[in-house]
Amino acid sequence: MSWKLVLLDEVSKVLPDAPLKGSDIRVELPTASYALPAGEKLGPLTFAFDVSARGFVEGYDAPADVDAAGVVGAAPADAPGDAATQLAPALVYGGDSAWLKYGVEARVKAEVGFPLPYVALAANGDVRVLLADYHRHTQDTKARDALKKDAPELRLPLLTASLDKLGVGDAIAFQARGELSVTATLDWTDVYTSNLQTLTKLLSASTMVAFEAKAGATVSAKVKVVDDYAVIFSRPAAGQVRVQVKKVVAREAGVTASLHVEASLTDPAALVTQVEHVLEGLLSVPLSEFDSLMKKLEAHTLSENETKVLRIILDRLGFGELEANTTALRTQWEKLRTDVRTRVQALAESKFELGFRYEYLRLREQTTLLSTVCTDAQARTLHPLLVSGRMDSAMQKMQAEGLALEQCLLKEVNKESKAWGFSLKLGKWALGGSDTRELTQVVQRNSLEKESPQRISFLGVRGYKGTLLTPYMHWTADFKADMAEFRKSPTVADFDLGLYLLLAHDARKLSDHDLRQAVDEAIIWGALDDAEEEEVLKRIRDASGGKEIETRVELKLDNRTLRDVIQHAAAPDAHSAFARALARALPWYNVQCRDRPTVRESVYAPLWKEYLAHNWSAADAAKTAAAHLKNNPLVGTFAYVEGQLGNGMLTFAEIIQKNPGTVSKWRDLRAGLLDLRNSEQRSPSVFAGAFKDLSQSWAQSFHLKATGAFFLELASRGGNGLATVERTFTVTVPGTGTSIVFSKSRA
Numbered sequence: 001m002s003w004k005l006v007l008l009d010e011v012s013k014v015l016p017d018a019p020l021k022g023s024d025i026r027v028e029l030p031t032a033s034y035a036l037p038a039g040e041k042l043g044p045l046t047f048a049f050d051v052s053a054r055g056f057v058e059g060y061d062a063p064a065d066v067d068a069a070g071v072v073g074a075a076p077a078d079a080p081g082d083a084a085t086q087l088a089p090a091l092v093y094g095g096d097s098a099w100l101k102y103g104v105e106a107r108v109k110a111e112v113g114f115p116l117p118y119v120a121l122a123a124n125g126d127v128r129v130l131l132a133d134y135h136r137h138t139q140d141t142k143a144r145d146a147l148k149k150d151a152p153e154l155r156l157p158l159l160t161a162s163l164d165k166l167g168v169g170d171a172i173a174f175q176a177r178g179e180l181s182v183t184a185t186l187d188w189t190d191v192y193t194s195n196l197q198t199l200t201k202l203l204s205a206s207t208m209v210a211f212e213a214k215a216g217a218t219v220s221a222k223v224k225v226v227d228d229y230a231v232i233f234s235r236p237a238a239g240q241v242r243v244q245v246k247k248v249v250a251r252e253a254g255v256t257a258s259l260h261v262e263a264s265l266t267d268p269a270a271l272v273t274q275v276e277h278v279l280e281g282l283l284s285v286p287l288s289e290f291d292s293l294m295k296k297l298e299a300h301t302l303s304e305n306e307t308k309v310l311r312i313i314l315d316r317l318g319f320g321e322l323e324a325n326t327t328a329l330r331t332q333w334e335k336l337r338t339d340v341r342t343r344v345q346a347l348a349e350s351k352f353e354l355g356f357r358y359e360y361l362r363l364r365e366q367t368t369l370l371s372t373v374c375t376d377a378q379a380r381t382l383h384p385l386l387v388s389g390r391m392d393s394a395m396q397k398m399q400a401e402g403l404a405l406e407q408c409l410l411k412e413v414n415k416e417s418k419a420w421g422f423s424l425k426l427g428k429w430a431l432g433g434s435d436t437r438e439l440t441q442v443v444q445r446n447s448l449e450k451e452s453p454q455r456i457s458f459l460g461v462r463g464y465k466g467t468l469l470t471p472y473m474h475w476t477a478d479f480k481a482d483m484a485e486f487r488k489s490p491t492v493a494d495f496d497l498g499l500y501l502l503l504a505h506d507a508r509k510l511s512d513h514d515l516r517q518a519v520d521e522a523i524i525w526g527a528l529d530d531a532e533e534e535e536v537l538k539r540i541r542d543a544s545g546g547k548e549i550e551t552r553v554e555l556k557l558d559n560r561t562l563r564d565v566i567q568h569a570a571a572p573d574a575h576s577a578f579a580r581a582l583a584r585a586l587p588w589y590n591v592q593c594r595d596r597p598t599v600r601e602s603v604y605a606p607l608w609k610e611y612l613a614h615n616w617s618a619a620d621a622a623k624t625a626a627a628h629l630k631n632n633p634l635v636g637t638f639a640y641v642e643g644q645l646g647n648g649m650l651t652f653a654e655i656i657q658k659n660p661g662t663v664s665k666w667r668d669l670r671a672g673l674l675d676l677r678n679s680e681q682r683s684p685s686v687f688a689g690a691f692k693d694l695s696q697s698w699a700q701s702f703h704l705k706a707t708g709a710f711f712l713e714l715a716s717r718g719g720n721g722l723a724t725v726e727r728t729f730t731v732t733v734p735g736t737g738t739s740i741v742f743s744k745s746r747a
Helices: 008-013 143-150 160-165 188-192 268-283 287-298 304-317 326-360 376-387 391-401 512-524 530-544 559-568 574-584 597-614 618-629 638-642 652-658 662-677 686-698 701-716
Strands: 026-029 039-042 045-048 055-060 097-110 128-138 171-187 208-214 218-234 241-247 261-265 368-374 405-408 435-445 454-465 473-482 496-508 549-557 726-733 738-744
Touching: 008 143, 097 143, 128 143, 160 376, 171 188, 171 326, 171 391, 188 208, 188 218, 188 326, 188 726, 188 738, 208 268, 208 530, 218 326, 218 376, 241 376, 261 268, 261 326, 268 287, 268 304, 268 326, 287 304, 287 326, 368 376, 368 391, 376 391, 435 686, 454 686, 473 686, 473 701, 496 512, 496 559, 496 701, 512 530, 512 549, 512 597, 512 701, 512 726, 530 726, 530 738, 549 559, 549 701, 559 662, 559 701, 574 597, 574 662, 574 701, 597 618, 597 652, 597 662, 618 638, 618 652, 662 686, 662 701, 686 701
Parallel strands: none
Antiparallel strands: 026 055, 039 045, 045 097, 055 097, 097 128, 128 171, 171 218, 208 738, 218 241, 218 261, 241 368, 368 405, 435 454, 454 473, 473 496, 496 549, 549 726, 726 738
16 A cells, blocks of 8 residues: 555646756645545544644755654764764765655544554644655755656555665654653662652651662553654564654644653562562561551560560650550551552652653753664564654564664663663763763754743753862762753753762772761761661661772752752851851761761861961961960860861861862852852853853862762751751672662651
8 A cells, every 4th residue: 555646747846857956855745636545443542634734845855855763864073963872864974865755644543442652733633743754865866756756656655565675775664743652771779869758757867778770670660741743663674673662843833741651660569579679668677567566556465675676666756645545556557568568659750751751851952862773674673663652662572583672762771781870870971970060951842933932941960070180089969950841941940950969989898987088978968867876777787798889968958948058058148158158068977077068067166167268378378277276175175187288188278188179169159159040030041151050060079079069058958957858878788799778757
């Protein structure tokens, strides 16, 4: 089955009587000029053609001819953007090739009860798709001669049989606004470091919780997104078919709905083990022990010590008043078990949805989402799956066939990847690069119109891996600003903001000093409290058994909280607040004035405040510190050490010496925050300057640590407080495959 061009004499008149080379061919076809089948079925879908169907012919022979579907284009080396991450389009300019593209619209209907994979754009509910057929010719072929050759039998991309008619250098494409689905897999540990408040809120305020996950414990979800995309089948050589799925610009104006992403776990039954781990984290004892205590309570056989243990657990859960009513207590416990299961599932699905949305908003138009080269037989199997939007099923089929993927939207999202920050994958800025600072802007448009509304996304990354002073350490700041909807003239107020900070130590055997330093960093960012230090240290030692461990502390601010920080950056005491943050961020040391962040703040904040005002040299800082601290009873003889300027990273003066430019970086940090505060109604272009200013304070781990502490204080002044600030401390023992995620319940 195919479609044909008729009334060739009339159609030929609108084409140049000249070679395809150098011809500008963009013509609409009169309805009477083509003959279409009455309707074609693809499983439960029916593709209908009627008098409203719009047809056209376009010609391509050089890069100046832009194909909106991205089927024809320049090779990556000649294309704008990052060529290293781009695949060549299906049909590449070069040599003696030119193409005529024949396009026609169709309407799609589905059988009753079948979920339509396409999204209606028109008010009357019509779901329209674009079918295109690309025919290769030599550049010296006259346009009218090419038309006459192609016209009798044009291919319909929705028909699998059309694949057999593809000549070398030809392509067919199917473009629609519809629902794409893919399957992604994450490690449970990465899930636990996001949106953890939904679980910690089940505990009394300021209660520590620790969730344990084992290596290989993964969770998978089917992720669906609605957007405009094209499915392309081309023939690069005899016996081969290249299959591609591309993100494309909408062909119709008015698409302003927010990007919709939805995730559902592929195996909800796999939650059982994780729910048990979470319950044990909430209880702080094994489930078997708690069940035994509950049974003894109901049988009135608890010993005095067992009664004390149970009361501590019930107080953690907020069930203390139910101790005397065992029936009500049992009911609440069963309700909690059900609630935890619901929340763990929602937590995992939210991680997939938010991470996928983050990735997807940063895809440029005509990004290849999926690409592989296969045989004709394999292409015939993939065709109906891709045309009906079932990308996840197509990928499973490719895997079963052993097909190599040239490109895949989520090829890095597997059990070996890490889903830190806002993303589902680390991408090209993977942790471990020596020094990275990059702000990427992606502009998406909602139609082919020149002045169509835009959806803009910014991704700003500042990362560093220590090489000299701290070769085992790396840190990252991930700043995001993206829009959910298309806007004609977007302003800063239209953006959803977020900031993620990470301090990480690579796997190695830690001395007691280094281990306490790692735990201290978690306390500085509020993932733990001072009072829990010894308990956490014991748990880490028990889990590691002297083996190598790796640690990471993560802090994440959502849009509302980051805007609170930006708003309060203008406070008159912001200078003092940053001095307090610098004092808290000083390295841990086993003396009374340095072994707790709160004590460091009380002792050293006045010094930092004066330093920010006068910008002392390191030598002057050493003298001033010794004089200022010598009479402080918390400092004692350590004041003498503070007066010695060595080459280490311990004293107040040495920290100044090893982290130059603290004063200028503080000024830049505040300037960047104030710039965002005062730019709500300005163009998004302000993000470039603001990111440059903010990222100055993320170049050294000490400054990043202090920035996190500073942002926490400003966030606490907002209406939302610290309740939605994500702070986690994760310890992994590679030798045992165990990871423990520590966090706190916050009011």
